[in-house]
Amino acid sequence: MSSFFVRAETACFTGHREIPGPLLSDVRIKTANAIRYAYSQGIRTFLCGGARGFDTLAAEEVIAFRNTNPDVRLVIAIPCLSQADKWPARDRTAYQAVLASADERIVLSDKYYNGCMQQRNRYMVDHSSLCLCYLTHFSGGTWSTVRYAMHEEIAIVNLAMRHDLTVLKELPCYYISISLSVQKNVSIVHLSPFRHHVSKKKNTSKLFYRKQR
Secondary structure: OOOOOOHHHEEEEEEOOOOOHHHHHHHHHHHHHHHHHHHHOOOOEEEEOOOOOHHHHHHHHHHHHHOOOOOOEEEEEEOOOOOOOOOOHHHHHHHHHHHHHOOEEEEOOOOOOOOHHHHHHHHHHHOOOEEEEEOOOOOHHHHHHHHHHHHOOOEEEEOOOOOOHHHHOOHHHEEOOHHHHHHHOOOOEEOOOEEEEEEOOOOEEEEEEOOOO
16 A cells, blocks of 8 residues: 655545536546646646546546656555446446556555545545645535645645636645635635634534735
């Protein structure tokens, strides 16, 4: 299971398993653009959980990008060996293709156990400086992963939001406020005047404004 990551050069993906058909092409383009921009900012390793939907799409885009940028590394963090056993045949085929093309596969557990998916998600965040997510609603594994990334204060880009990647000229200095991004339909908020508070009682994230001194 052990592997070496330079956290400042590593990004991870998280996203919903279902992407509406009409949006699929747009999400794929945004993901490819985000990978390209992350690379321009020094990201060389992309961590992916290998799940259905956005995870598979993101891994495929990293593989395509690697064709012209051989210093890129795709690492699949597998929560358990049986992850894809009950998937539809088409999804299992795509999963096996991604595994075959990955530079490294990290198996976190031989057997499934309650919580292994969440452990995989936290593992990816713990080894990354950037989270590229596809988040459209505040429930489920994707939202849990993004909340954890907010708590750990790593940079987050939500590809479900409308934004122009040219605003990310100083990517390491920018963070996303999930709540504010949805309200204003933008994805990037400068970190310095804000702090995140994760409520343990309600298990929700709140954003508080702090004036600059």
